[in-house]
Amino acid sequence: MKSVSIFSKILFIGLLWISSNSFAQDWQAFGPFGGQKFLCMQVDTTNDYLYLGTTEGFWYQNMESGIWTDRIEVDYMGRAVWSITANPSEPGTVITGRDNAWFKGYMEISYDYGETNEFLYESIGGWITDIKYSPADASIYYATTFSDGGANGEFLKSTDGGSSWEALPSPHFALTSIAVSPGTPNTIYISGDALVTKSTNGGTDWVSIAGNLPSDLGVYEVALNKSDENSLVCSNDNGLWQTTDGGQNWTNTFPTGCERLVYNPIETNMIAALTFNTNQILISLDNGKNWIDYTSDFPIDEYYKDIDFSKDGTKLFCTSYYNIYERELTLVGTPEMANQTNESLIKNLFPNPFKEQLAIETYLNKAQDAQIRIYNMMGQTMAILHNDLLQKGNSILNWDAKTIESGVYFCEIKLENGQTQTKRIIKQ
Numbered sequence: 001m002k003s004v005s006i007f008s009k010i011l012f013i014g015l016l017w018i019s020s021n022s023f024a025q026d027w028q029a030f031g032p033f034g035g036q037k038f039l040c041m042q043v044d045t046t047n048d049y050l051y052l053g054t055t056e057g058f059w060y061q062n063m064e065s066g067i068w069t070d071r072i073e074v075d076y077m078g079r080a081v082w083s084i085t086a087n088p089s090e091p092g093t094v095i096t097g098r099d100n101a102w103f104k105g106y107m108e109i110s111y112d113y114g115e116t117n118e119f120l121y122e123s124i125g126g127w128i129t130d131i132k133y134s135p136a137d138a139s140i141y142y143a144t145t146f147s148d149g150g151a152n153g154e155f156l157k158s159t160d161g162g163s164s165w166e167a168l169p170s171p172h173f174a175l176t177s178i179a180v181s182p183g184t185p186n187t188i189y190i191s192g193d194a195l196v197t198k199s200t201n202g203g204t205d206w207v208s209i210a211g212n213l214p215s216d217l218g219v220y221e222v223a224l225n226k227s228d229e230n231s232l233v234c235s236n237d238n239g240l241w242q243t244t245d246g247g248q249n250w251t252n253t254f255p256t257g258c259e260r261l262v263y264n265p266i267e268t269n270m271i272a273a274l275t276f277n278t279n280q281i282l283i284s285l286d287n288g289k290n291w292i293d294y295t296s297d298f299p300i301d302e303y304y305k306d307i308d309f310s311k312d313g314t315k316l317f318c319t320s321y322y323n324i325y326e327r328e329l330t331l332v333g334t335p336e337m338a339n340q341t342n343e344s345l346i347k348n349l350f351p352n353p354f355k356e357q358l359a360i361e362t363y364l365n366k367a368q369d370a371q372i373r374i375y376n377m378m379g380q381t382m383a384i385l386h387n388d389l390l391q392k393g394n395s396i397l398n399w400d401a402k403t404i405e406s407g408v409y410f411c412e413i414k415l416e417n418g419q420t421q422t423k424r425i426i427k428q
Contacts, residue, residue: 028325028326030325030326031059032059032070036055036056036072037055037321037322038305038319038321038323039080039306040052040053040083040305041306041308041319041324043310044086044088045311046089046311048311049063050063050317051086052324053080053082053083053084054072055079056072056079057073057079057081058081058094060113071114080098080099082105082129083096083097083130085131085141087161087162088133088138090161092110092112093111095107095120095162104122104126105123105146106120106122106123106128107143107162107165120162120163120165121165124154126174128144129145129146130144130178134180134185135180135182136182136183136184138161140158140202142156142158142188142203143165144156144190145175146176147173147174153173153174154167155167155170168202168203169204169206171208172192172194173194174193176191176220176221177221177222181229182226187200189232190222191218192218195208195215195234196208196209209246209248213234213236219235220260221234221235223263223271224263226268227268227405230246231288232246233288234250235260239255239256240253240254242287242289253288253290256278257276258276259275260273260304263309264309264313265309265311266314266406266408267285269284269286270313271283271288272294272309273291274306279295279304280293280295281295281316281318282294304319305319305321312426313329313408313426314328314408316329344421345419346413347361347362349361352426353425353427354425354426354427354428356402357399357401358398358425359397363393364390364393365392367392368390368417369390370386370387371384371413372385372386372387372390372397372413373411374399374409375409375410376408376410377407377409377410405427407426409426411423
């Protein structure tokens with residue numbers, strides 16, 4: 001019996017080791033572990049920086065070099081960063097939304113990645129919940145605050161790159177998030193206790209687009225599809241809701257309470273979300289209509305705090321309270337981007353990323369029938385470039401993608417002998 005017990009322990013330890021290593025192949029921890037609690041995250045998709053707001057300041061990473069820099073001020077009350085954004089046209093310019101020792105929200109701006117900070121604005125209420133710039137005009141910023149109970153939360157606007165701010169009429173007691181039209185800087189959506197509201201004149205006037213959303217539940221976050229302004233997704237205690245008609249009608253597409261939402265910067269119909277009741281990481285490939293549970297093999301059982309995509313849309317980042325993790329996006333229904341043989345069938349894809357024309361170079365060690373196709377992240381075929389005999393040696397095919405939307409796609413080659421290879425391509 002003793003030998004069986006020892007064997008069982010060895011087997012258990014072995015299985016545990018295998019499991020922990022399988023986690024590492026999927027979600028991988030990286031970054032600073034200084035003991036600060038993470039509160040928010042943002043990827044600067046223009047300059048390739050990653051920012052992490054904490055209870056004592058923030059960290060940032062140059063994602064090209066992998067180097068982290070801390071702007072932590074330990075034991076200094078009022079340095080918690082609840083929201084953070086970086087100006088895409090001015091590298092180094094960072095605006096942080098904080099709260100002070102009296103729980104008053106305020107904003108600071110830095111022009112040197114947080115080495116020095118200048119005071120911008122103190123709110124009349126609670127903390128700064130969100131800060132967003134206009135994709136159409138980076139000199140225009142918007143911010144929201146959470147009420148302290150004495151008045152409505154504030155809706156704030158800056159037209160000089162964040163240097164000065166004015167408070168505009170607010171339709172919410174508690175404002176939680178902002179979505180800005182990518183093409184029209186004066187079209188804004190905000191969420192909060194008044195559900196979802198919209199302004200088309202830069203925040204001067206607001207109309208409700210709550211439709212059939214539950215009136216007794218506030219909305220935590222609203223996100224806008226940058227290629228279709230009638231398509232929005234929002235989150236509340238009842239889960240995730242989608243509209244395709246500008247907010248007249250909403251459909252509950254996931255039934256569990258959710259908070260954070262973010263669209264992929266390249267693949268416009270891909271969204272990531274975090275639940276707070278069941279602690280799930282979710283991905284949608286069809287603009288929020290259906291959701292895939294992407295929590296599998298996450299290495300910890302801890303409350304997830306925030307989520308975002310990498311600059312090229314091929315990685316997903318997720319923070320817990322004390323860690324940050326990353327994972328390559330190999331989704332359910334999408335084949336692994338790996339060669340099933342030791343032979344490289346796709347020799348080169350040039351240029352990648354590309355704008356209109358993509359050259360695909362293949363190599364076969366003998367002539368045989370081959371199919372070469374392009375498909376999207378939902379598995380839909382976009383083009384079949386070859387479906388016939390492919391000669392031995394090098395061959396070059398061209399894909400004319402002028403009419404194809406920007407996004408992440410895959411180039412796949414299948415041979416008659418069963419060999420396959422798939423590689424990721426990005427159309428800008």
